[in-house]
Amino acid sequence: MARNITYREAVNEALAQEMERDETVIVMGEDNAGGAGSPGEDDAWGGVLGVTKGLYHKFPGRVLDTPISESAFIGAAIGAATAGLRPVAELMFVDFMGVCFDQIYNQAAKFRYMFGGKAVTPVVIRTMYGAGLRAAAQHSQCLYPLFTHIPGLKVVLPATPYDAKGLLTQAIRDNDPVIFFEHKALYDLSGPVPEEGYALPFGEASVVREGGDVTIVTLGRMVHTSLEAAAQLAGEGVQCEVIDLRTTSPLDEDTVLESVEGTGRLVVVDEAHPRCNIATDISALVARRAFGALRAPIEMVTAPHTPVPFSNALEDIYIPDAQRVVNAVKTVTGWSR
Amino acid sequence: MTDDRILPVTMPKWGLSMQLGKITAWVVAEGDEVKAGDDLADIETEKITGTLEAADAGTVRRIIARVGEDVPVSGTIALIAPAEVPDDALDAAVLAAREVIDAGVPDDAGGAAELQTADVGGRKISYAGAGQDGDVILLVHGYGGDRESWLFLQEPLAVRHRVYALDLPGHGTSAKDVGGGALDVLADAVTGVLDAVGAGRAHLVGHSMGGAVALAVAARDPGRVASLTLIAPSGFGPEINAGYLRGFADAQTRRELKPVVAQLFADESLVTRQLVDDLLAFKRLDGVDTALQALLGTLLDGDAQRGDSAALLAAAGAVPVTVVWGRADRIIPAAQAESVPGAVRHLIDGAGHMPHMERPAEVQAAIEETIGRAP
Numbered sequence: 001m002a003r004n005i006t007y008r009e010a011v012n013e014a015l016a017q018e019m020e021r022d023e024t025v026i027v028m029g030e031d032n033a034g035g036a037g038s039p040g041e042d043d044a045w046g047g048v049l050g051v052t053k054g055l056y057h058k059f060p061g062r063v064l065d066t067p068i069s070e071s072a073f074i075g076a077a078i079g080a081a082t083a084g085l086r087p088v089a090e091l092m093f094v095d096f097m098g099v100c101f102d103q104i105y106n107q108a109a110k111f112r113y114m115f116g117g118k119a120v121t122p123v124v125i126r127t128m129y130g131a132g133l134r135a136a137a138q139h140s141q142c143l144y145p146l147f148t149h150i151p152g153l154k155v156v157l158p159a160t161p162y163d164a165k166g167l168l169t170q171a172i173r174d175n176d177p178v179i180f181f182e183h184k185a186l187y188d189l190s191g192p193v194p195e196e197g198y199a200l201p202f203g204e205a206s207v208v209r210e211g212g213d214v215t216i217v218t219l220g221r222m223v224h225t226s227l228e229a230a231a232q233l234a235g236e237g238v239q240c241e242v243i244d245l246r247t248t249s250p251l252d253e254d255t256v257l258e259s260v261e262g263t264g265r266l267v268v269v270d271e272a273h274p275r276c277n278i279a280t281d282i283s284a285l286v287a288r289r290a291f292g293a294l295r296a297p298i299e300m301v302t303a304p305h306t307p308v309p310f311s312n313a314l315e316d317i318y319i320p321d322a323q324r325v326v327n328a329v330k331t332v333t334g335w336s337r
Numbered sequence: 338m339t340d341d342r343i344l345p346v347t348m349p350k351w352g353l354s355m356q357l358g359k360i361t362a363w364v365v366a367e368g369d370e371v372k373a374g375d376d377l378a379d380i381e382t383e384k385i386t387g388t389l390e391a392a393d394a395g396t397v398r399r400i401i402a403r404v405g406e407d408v409p410v411s412g413t414i415a416l417i418a419p420a421e422v423p424d425d426a427l428d429a430a431v432l433a434a435r436e437v438i439d440a441g442v443p444d445d446a447g448g449a450a451e452l453q454t455a456d457v458g459g460r461k462i463s464y465a466g467a468g469q470d471g472d473v474i475l476l477v478h479g480y481g482g483d484r485e486s487w488l489f490l491q492e493p494l495a496v497r498h499r500v501y502a503l504d505l506p507g508h509g510t511s512a513k514d515v516g517g518g519a520l521d522v523l524a525d526a527v528t529g530v531l532d533a534v535g536a537g538r539a540h541l542v543g544h545s546m547g548g549a550v551a552l553a554v555a556a557r558d559p560g561r562v563a564s565l566t567l568i569a570p571s572g573f574g575p576e577i578n579a580g581y582l583r584g585f586a587d588a589q590t591r592r593e594l595k596p597v598v599a600q601l602f603a604d605e606s607l608v609t610r611q612l613v614d615d616l617l618a619f620k621r622l623d624g625v626d627t628a629l630q631a632l633l634g635t636l637l638d639g640d641a642q643r644g645d646s647a648a649l650l651a652a653a654g655a656v657p658v659t660v661v662w663g664r665a666d667r668i669i670p671a672a673q674a675e676s677v678p679g680a681v682r683h684l685i686d687g688a689g690h691m692p693h694m695e696r697p698a699e700v701q702a703a704i705e706e707t708i709g710r711a712p
Contacts, residue, residue, distance in 0.1 A: 162618075166621070194510075194618075194622060196622045196623055196624070197623040198618070198622045199623075200621065201589070201590070204590065204591075207610060254592075
């Protein structure tokens with residue numbers, strides 16, 4: 001039955017249940033056990049924020065510590081996937097993904113295509129993203145647009161504990177490489193999650209609030225920011241429909257277009273930088289395919305085009321907040337020719 | 338101080354998790370005469386939208402809860418009273434009710450009716466109980482349903498009875514393994530829950546496939562069943578909407594599932610996004626697909642209905658039986674009510690295959706009338 005657990009526990013539970021269900025599933029990454037080369041300690045870290053804690057002793061030999069060499073262990077995970085395992089590699093911060101781009105976008109993403117559909121690469125790369133933890137410019141970025149750009153990769157960003165478990169389960173069972181984004185600020189978020197295993201299909205957005213006046217399309221942590229804004233706006237008589245994309249590749253275009261066809265107004269809320277991000281992608285989709293339905297210009301709420309600031313005060317105003325979403329909604333509802 | 342001629346209309350409790358309800362529209366106005374079963378107000382919860390029906394007849398003298406306002410469960414939302422009751426008595430009752438509404442949900446609310454589990458032949462079976470006294474009633478849901486499908490009935494019946502609702506194997510939060518899908522596996526779960534709650538005899542209420550399950554229990558162990566209320570039961574004739582059953586089992590997405598589920602109701606507006614999302618979440622649990630496909634083999638023979646519920650009923654002996662059917666049923670035709678030998682028949686206007694959700698007060702009356710006929 002469903003009981004309340006945290007986003008962190010939901011990720012851990014999906015890993016444990018899939019490792020139980022399929023012995024080819026392995027976990028590898030930095031500090032997953034007790035440090036590279038150690039025999040595994042009783043107080044094994046479970047990764048830098050404790051997400052894989054407890055797995056090391058439950059699944060002997062299947063939770064591997066790796067050296068601090070992302071290019072090596074991501075390459076190893078991808079190679080293991082082509083050879084019959086289902087590795088879940090934890091790459092601590094997405095900011096470090098740059099050093100293994102060849103392995104990810106030129107190898108893993110291309111195998112199925114270049115080998116004529118005869119190769120599968122069932123690898124999952126779990127990684128943390130997002131600002132808000134005072135971790136500064138090199139540990140706080142929202143780099144999911146980079147991966148969304150690459151054909152051959154699937155890109156997943158759960159916003160709730162329920163989605164975290166179901167989408168990670170699907171990621172592990174999926175035969176293609178999946179980049180699985182976990183927002184650092186969501187780990188302690190609690191919500192109902194069934195005890196049983198379940199897989200949520202990719203490419204299915206979730207309508208997390210229904211409303212007829214304005215469509216808010218969002219993802220990841222910004223789902224909660226948007227819901228806060230929608231609740232405030234409801235008190236002022238404006239009903240927002242809030243759509244959580246859940247996966248940016250594949251993308252559920254139909255749910256977005258159907259909603260905008262009903263409301264005629266669109267606000268896209270995205271924590272990533274404003275150029276070539278998910279907000280611009282959704283805006284282009286709606287401008288091309290639902291132009292006739294639009295009753296106001298599209299508004300985007302994003303972080304600015306700067307590195308994530310080190311200063312606490314600047315970081316706080318860098319991250320889009322509910323007030324900015326409220327302002328954007330008022331701009332589209334108040335617009336007249 | 339309170340005048341016992343004043344009958345409070347209270348926020349109902351629809352399901353274990355409900356703590357608040359919101360009035361979305363008042364169907365009646367102050368001064369209207371109502372009789373029991375009349376629609377009073379439309380109410381929205383986190384899970385579902387439903388219509389509150391009057392429990393008592395009289396004049397609506399005061400409407401207390403405003404449209405759009407959240408009201409805690411059992412909070413008084415309106416007052417029914419005869420014309421002789423003076424205004425100041427009503428105004429005092431309004432003030433008391435207003436305090437309860439404004440206080441919101443008490444901190445100790447919730448968790449009163451805990452979900453319980455029984456081990457039945459190695460399967461974990463979930464059930465939930467309500468009510469302290471009286472005979473035991475066990476509610477048995479249909480194919481693809483769960484104990485929550487009784488949310489409009491369980492609490493009202495619990496005023497006079499101990500009312501349990503279970504999740505059959507393959508459904509809700511019970512074990513998903515149904516073996517080959519035989520009716521006996523499901524009947525074992527019903528008997529197992531009766532054992533777990535210490536009920537030697539019980540009144541069984543079964544909907545659709547749950548009706549056939551209740552009959553299978555009665556046929557195996559007639560002494561165990563005090564009465565049978567069968568709501569659109571399966572197995573009384575060859576006609577069935579096989580497209581619905583297969584469509585439900587096969588649907589993978591909201592777009593596929595919604596038009597299928599809409600066939601259950603006479604009023605398709607009851608099929609909210611939340612209802613479809615909850616059903617999809619259930620269908621996506623590991624093991625559910627296998628269970629639903631296995632049970633299809635028990636319910637269908639090609640496009641015809643399989644099963645011989647009349648033979649099960651004959652084996653059950655002299656037990657009071659009522660059959661309830663929505664005249665607008667698009668899953669199993671209401672004409673099959675005529676094929677239930679010896680049953681009292683209630684055909685309900687304005688209801689499809691889910692009369693216990695669409696016209697709960699009438700179904701409740703039918704259940705209580707059936708219980709009244711038990712020796």
